[in-house]
Amino acid sequence: MQQDALTVRKRDSYQIFNDIAPTYDFLNHVLSLGIDRYWRKKLASRVPLGQIQVLDLATGTGDLALTVAHWRPEATITALDLSQGMIDIGKRKVEQKNLTHRVKMAIGDGVNLSIPDRSVDIISIGFGIRNFSGPYDSLKQCARALRPGGKILILEFSWPPNRLVRSIYNFYFRYLLPWIGNRLSRHKDAYTYLNQTVENFPFGEAFLQLMRDAGFQTVSATPLTFGIATLYQGTAKNE
Numbered sequence: 718m719q720q721d722a723l724t725v726r727k728r729d730s731y732q733i734f735n736d737i738a739p740t741y742d743f744l745n746h747v748l749s750l751g752i753d754r755y756w757r758k759k760l761a762s763r764v765p766l767g768q769i770q771v772l773d774l775a776t777g778t779g780d781l782a783l784t785v786a787h788w789r790p791e792a793t794i795t796a797l798d799l800s801q802g803m804i805d806i807g808k809r810k811v812e813q814k815n816l817t818h819r820v821k822m823a824i825g826d827g828v829n830l831s832i833p834d835r836s837v838d839i840i841s842i843g844f845g846i847r848n849f850s851g852p853y854d855s856l857k858q859c860a861r862a863l864r865p866g867g868k869i870l871i872l873e874f875s876w877p878p879n880r881l882v883r884s885i886y887n888f889y890f891r892y893l894l895p896w897i898g899n900r901l902s903r904h905k906d907a908y909t910y911l912n913q914t915v916e917n918f919p920f921g922e923a924f925l926q927l928m929r930d931a932g933f934q935t936v937s938a939t940p941l942t943f944g945i946a947t948l949y950q951g952t953a954k955n956e
């Protein structure tokens with residue numbers, strides 16, 4: 718897919734997520750062989766304990782927000798996404814877990830944050846920033862919205878450094894995953910370009926530099942599961 722077409726697809730990606738919302742959670746667990754749960758738990762373990770305010774962007778059906786809520790019982794979480802279909806499913810999950818007093822799910826744009834300056838302690842983004850039309854703008858907005866010393870935690874796909882692992886992953890990501898994903902979601906191409914959004918997105922040091930430029934310091938990248946995913950962390954400079 719041409720770069721311009723990929724940009725348009727990213728801008729409208731939340732509409733595709735509306736279509737695949739009913740099968741999203743099931744396919745996430747199947748396609749990642751359940752490893753996605755471990756990745757989210759890893760991010761939650763970096764969230765400080767105590768009565769803190771967390772903003773989860775591109776929350777989808779809320780799995781990351783719910784994982785944080787589970788491991789950090791005093792935290793309150795605002796979970797935003799542009800897809801009404803994903804948010805509706807997330808709201809039902811929050812109700813089923815009796816967490817409506819701590820987890821608020823709502824429609825919200827991760828690129829144009831309508832959140833006051835210096836108002837949250839933690840911002841998390843799980844496999845979402847890659848889909849944003851303006852990842853750098855989003856990072857800048859996050860730096861603005863965090864309290865001084867507040868942390869951003871980002872989970873995103875990356876490319877494994879080991880050649881053998883990379884070629885297996887490549888084959889899976891380019892051919893098998895789209896085939897399985899499109900069939901089980903009954904969508905003509907929702908999973909077709911997943912690999913392209915990953916291949917065209919900066920990871921490792923390149924992403925850390927984007928974070929620094931946007932206003933974060935003490936940034937770090939922790940590769941997970943052979944580097945298939947990476948957990949990024951940074952502290953807002955807002956002194």
Ligand SMILES: C[S@@+](CC[C@H](N)C(=O)[O-])C[C@H]1O[C@@H](n2cnc3c(N)ncnc32)[C@H](O)[C@@H]1O
Binds near residue numbers: 774797825
């Ligand atoms: C791959 S899903 C990730 C969902 C969830 N965080 C997870 O870990 O399963 C990406 C989500 O990003 C959302 N999204 C895309 N562009 C967005 C934007 N500009 N603002 C907020 N959410 C957006 C989509 O609607 C979709 O729910």
